Amino acid sequence: MISIHPLTGLAEICEGDDLAMLLRDALGRAGLWPLQKGDILVVTQKILSKAEGRMVDLTEVEPGEQALELAETTRKDPRLVELVLRESSAIVRAVPHILITRHRLGHVMANGGIDRSNIGPGGAERALLLPVDPDGSAAALSHDLASEGAAPAVVISDSFGRPWRHGVVGVAIGAAGLPALVDRRGEEDRDGRRLEVTQIALADQIATAAALITGEGAESIPAVLMRGMRLPPGDAPAATLVRPIEEDLFR
Known part of the structure; x- marks a missing residue:
């Protein structure tokens, strides 16, 4: 059975903090250390x-x-817009109160992924950018948190809106130790029909499940441990989830 355990008690994270050590301490307080084979650590992008x-x-x-x-045009803070442009490779939509861009990592998202909520003291005049290399950061955390031969899979989660649907869901912007995208094309369904287009965004599914615990407001749960899930073999980063521009189905 899959269980999701909140990691609580982490103080406000600051630049230079040893995140792996802080997460290890939180896992210990929760009675989840040492880790077990197959454990998945989901860490919010913010921390x-x-x-x-x-x-x-x-x-x-x-x-x-x-x-x-x-x-x-967008009626947004010009300083924020400047940061969005620096973080983005293309503008997708710019209308009053809406600025959607393609982030340099390939994600199409509002405001270039820049956040101004839950970022700690002084937030009114500060903004938080996405990590430079979230896949690399996930791999480093997996390595640093390995215990007794068990290195956890790590997913770096964020919240995205979706075209034609209200609300945000958790998505993976970084991943290590698991196949972020599982390609099941060529397999057969239970009726013997060959699967032709089925690919599973496994890391996104994990991020969304974790978001049920981490929340979007004042929950103060910046990471969770998922235990009991049987992961398919392989290791593919979250970058594999980004559809290439040449495959854009809506241009």
């Missing part, structure tokens, strides 16, 4: 970005001409 120093002081951001024009 990873904080530890990696991805916080930006908006008072130090000078918006350029393009940012000023977009800010007028």
